[in-house]
Amino acid sequence: MNFKTIITTIAVLGTGITLAACQMDAYQAPNPNGSELWSGYKTATAETRAMQDDDFANPGMPMVDSAAALYNKKDGEANMSCADCHGAVDDPKGGSKGLPMKGVSARYPVYDADTKKPINVELRINKCRTKYQKAKEYKYESDAMLGMTGLIALQSRGIPMMSTADNPSDELNAAWKAGEAFYYERRGQLNMSCKHCHEDHQGELIRAEVLSQGQSNGFPTYRLKWSKLGSLHRRFRGCNGNIRAEPYGYGSDEYLNLETYLAWRGRGLPMEGPSVRK
Amino acid sequence: MKHTKFMTAAIGLAFVGAFAVNAQAADMPKFTIVNDTIPASLTGKPGDAANGRKVAIDRKKGNCLACHVMPIPEQQFHGHVGPDLHGVAKRYDEATLRMRVVDPKVLNEDTMMPSFFTTGQHRVTKKFEGKTILGAQEVEDVIAYLKTLM
Numbered sequence: 343m344n345f346k347t348i349i350t351t352i353a354v355l356g357t358g359i360t361l362a363a364c365q366m367d368a369y370q371a372p373n374p375n376g377s378e379l380w381s382g383y384k385t386a387t388a389e390t391r392a393m394q395d396d397d398f399a400n401p402g403m404p405m406v407d408s409a410a411a412l413y414n415k416k417d418g419e420a421n422m423s424c425a426d427c428h429g430a431v432d433d434p435k436g437g438s439k440g441l442p443m444k445g446v447s448a449r450y451p452v453y454d455a456d457t458k459k460p461i462n463v464e465l466r467i468n469k470c471r472t473k474y475q476k477a478k479e480y481k482y483e484s485d486a487m488l489g490m491t492g493l494i495a496l497q498s499r500g501i502p503m504m505s506t507a508d509n510p511s512d513e514l515n516a517a518w519k520a521g522e523a524f525y526y527e528r529r530g531q532l533n534m535s536c537k538h539c540h541e542d543h544q545g546e547l548i549r550a551e552v553l554s555q556g557q558s559n560g561f562p563t564y565r566l567k568w569s570k571l572g573s574l575h576r577r578f579r580g581c582n583g584n585i586r587a588e589p590y591g592y593g594s595d596e597y598l599n600l601e602t603y604l605a606w607r608g609r610g611l612p613m614e615g616p617s618v619r620k
Numbered sequence: 621m622k623h624t625k626f627m628t629a630a631i632g633l634a635f636v637g638a639f640a641v642n643a644q645a646a647d648m649p650k651f652t653i654v655n656d657t658i659p660a661s662l663t664g665k666p667g668d669a670a671n672g673r674k675v676a677i678d679r680k681k682g683n684c685l686a687c688h689v690m691p692i693p694e695q696q697f698h699g700h701v702g703p704d705l706h707g708v709a710k711r712y713d714e715a716t717l718r719m720r721v722v723d724p725k726v727l728n729e730d731t732m733m734p735s736f737f738t739t740g741q742h743r744v745t746k747k748f749e750g751k752t753i754l755g756a757q758e759v760e761d762v763i764a765y766l767k768t769l770m
Contacts, residue, residue, distance in 0.1 A: 527742065528741070528742060529742045529744075530741060530744060530745070531741055531745070531748040531751070532734040533741045533742075534732060539732070542732060546699075546700050547697075547698075547699050547700040547701070548701050549685065549686045549697050549698075550696070550697035583745070586745050586748045587743045587744065588743050
């Protein structure tokens with residue numbers, strides 16, 4: 343077999359696989375990320391990568407540790423802890439009720455039949471607090487909430503994001519579509535959309551920063567600039583503000599839709615929260 | 621293609637006209653597009669190249685270095701999102717450069733480069749609502765500076 347035949351064979355095989363994949367997942371919308379799917383870890387600095395690689399050096403971990411204590415603490419009028427329903431946070435069986443934390447962050451946002459909207463991990467935590475623990479909600483960007491989402495993200499490390507919201511039969515499809523529209527809509531005095539930075543110019547330098555694909559697989563993320571863990575919605579607000587656009591609220595419908603859409607754009611990327619970025 | 625662009629410009633001008641009827645007529649961006657260029661100075665006055673260089677550096681004004689490599693060696697970290705602007709005056713005349721800074725979307729509707737002298741964008745923060753990124757004279761200063769990049 344000469345070089346050309348090998349290439350042709352690979353090409354034919356490749357097409358075969360693509361076609362087969364298309365038949366299996368006929369609904370699948372085309373991957374908009376470019377030829378390759380990659381996490382912001384790839385273009386992060388050596389310094390922040392080293393911090394992320396070592397849980398003892400990861401400055402987001404102390405907050406996660408505090409949340410581990412909260413997870414096991416009985417709270418609210420119902421005097422129940424998260425562990426009472428879900429078992430130990432790292433129990434793959436998820437206690438006697440079979441509700442494990444493993445894989446949750448890779449699967450979320452999911453559809454909430456009560457609100458008929460996407461629900462993300464933050465809002466799910468608060469739903470458990472009010473509905474089951476009969477306790478007060480955590481504030482969206484509070485230490486308790488950041489630590490708890492970090493603790494839950496940790497249970498999904500290495501698990502690929504798995505959204506199927508592009509499927510017209512998926513209950514999240516309307517939210518996915520709204521999120522997609524948001525992603526491509528220009529806004530702010532600088533009049534840019536997400537795609538201008540994270541799709542068209544990914545991998546390029548904007549001043550001293552390398553633009554990533556703007557994926558959500560590392561959240562919550564510890565940013566040196568924030569000196570703190572921060573949520574995905576805080577990042578959205580930052581990216582909106584940088585182009586002088588009025589940000590939307592934490593947990594707003596707009597950002598829930600966008601989060602739903604980003605989860606799909608990152609489909610296949612292994613989870614790495616809590617990550618570290620500059 | 622040319623026709624479409626002429627149409628865009630015409631609609632753009634119609635908008636400017638419509639807005640001008642409302643308050644603050646004096647602040648509204650006014651410019652005339654001819655064949656995808658803006659031949660006339662926005663202020664009728666020549667620009668100041670030294671100030672234009674400052675505006676290009678200033679992160680709160682032009683912030684051109686965010687996206688472009690420029691002959692400004694004392695500043696670290698030039699972006700690579702747009703073309704290198706060394707020698708840009710050899711590639712474009714003044715009227716084209718003015719178009720590129722005032723409203724590059726007339727030339728490429730999908731561009732990432734901000735329009736430095738337009739208003740009416742979606743969801744602008746209160747602080748910047750109804751304002752152009754650069755003032756008319758600042759645009760002229762930037763053009764004067766770009767013209768030195770031979």
